[in-house]
Amino acid sequence: MRTHKLRRRRALRINRSRSGNVAIFLLIILYGAFMALPLVYAISSSLKPLDELWAYPPRFFVQNPTFKNFRDLMQLTGDGWVPFSRYILNTVLVAVAGTGGHLILSSMCAYVFAKHQFPGRNLMFQTVVLSLMFSTAVTAIPSYLIMAKLRLLDSLFSIILPAFGSSLGLYLMKQFMETNIPDTLLEAARIDGSGEWHTFWRIVMPLVKPAWLTLIIFSFQGLWNTGSTTFIQSEQSKTLNYVLSQIVTAGVARQGTAAAATIVMMLVPIVMFVLSQSNIVETVATSGMKD
């Protein structure tokens, strides 16, 4: 009975040696420890009471965990003359509006890039691909001039509108649509008299759910992590990350609070990723419709 079971298992996983599996597992554990160490240290530090933060020799793990650092963080951010809720509102507004607009506009554009031939298509797409490498920091100077011309300075639109045209989402979407939407399906829709607009919303978009989930995660993360920007000066238009970064860089005296701030900033993107990760796996598994 047992050997039978074993043989069946081996048949399911072809070309897999036991020693290879062990080696892979060990390497994952080793590198995983390296990846996890700073995160664990951050969590542990954020829970340390003051005397443990200054204990010598410093300990890696917390002995008497306390939420005092998080309470300090609340107090610290509540003391500012702009209410803390304002920063949260700004960040949520920027992340939701930017992600929403980006998702719709880039999906529309990606659809024609992936499934239609028209003059100038390749030129436009190649430009987008090239721009993937140019971070906003490199073009900070001319961007500032353009923002000034468009009268977008000191407004949240200076973060939201560039997010609409960010290149990462378009690229991902186009690649995904190209391989995951069979041309025959589109042709069938065309024969049935479906217009492009209708085809896009009713046939293409439901089929690329994994891609838009991915796109939402990336865009949201980027926007959530938007910190200080040269485009915004007034305090009431600043974002959560800006305030928390101020605390993190404030110095060693606030080590515990800094760790708490880092944890708070990490929490939302990580939770979002956990929620959509399961969704992605699920949709990838069910949308296995290939030409």
Added chain:
Amino acid sequence: MAKQTVSAAPAARRKSLLRRMFDKRVCYAFALPYMLFFFVFTVLPVLTSVVLSFTDFNMLEMPGFVGFANYTRLLFNDSIFIKAIKNTIILAVAIGPGGYLLSLIFAWFINELQPKLRAVVTLLFYAPSICGNGYLIWQVMFSSDDYGYVNSLLLRLGVIQEPILFFSNPQYMMGLIILVSLWSAMGTGFLSFIAGFQGMEKSYYEAGAIDGIRNRFQELWFITLPMMRPQMMFSAVMSITSAFNVGPVITALCSYPSTDYAAHTIMNHLTDYGSIRYEMGYASAIATVLFVIMIGSNLLCKRLIGKVGQ
């Protein structure tokens, strides 16, 4: 269609191009809203930057044309820039291909795990790149006094006699920057690999086994990677981006300017002239040089990835 128009007379060709564009007007309508934002906030800044690099723009006076003066000054009269180029290349070579290979290898490893465990490990590897400035934790760990965790550990083990100024000693800076960058290198490209591995059809592997694929390395090289070229190219581009954009990380960890400019990169040089000295023309020339280097490495990647599985 294209072949027919090539042989036609120029006038007729132009007409037929307009005709073709008109026939596809729906496509342009779909692409236009996105392309508008993309052009204004991405293409236009790059073009402006290139144009400004030939001027002496300083935010106050009208820019005047100076020809290649900014470039000659960069290459011949700016020893710090030469140092920045050297550092940028060292970091790019370590972080770009390094982060890329780590992403690929560990995505491959993780794909061998059970689905539940796979999700957890993916999250663990991806988490450092999500948290925007999570790398600041390294500064606390490598803090320069003996309260710093690494220093106190080394002191107690007797490896060192006095605490090391990790982020101000040129001897350690570059190594630490590489370490921190690799830590947060499992980002978008890594996820793309994970998705690519999961999306592979099982039947290819079965067919491969029948055709004589004997181990998982052959499977990876002859079946998986050739199928994953789109993900590989994408990941490569993302690696290039992160490799050339370590500037802010360096400023945050080693402060600005780093001791002896030991960790000074082109990006830092750009920020220096752009946001501190307001020599916008000169800063734009630095940005343009960075663009050229990035495009060059992109082309190199394309060529390398084309060879996969052959």
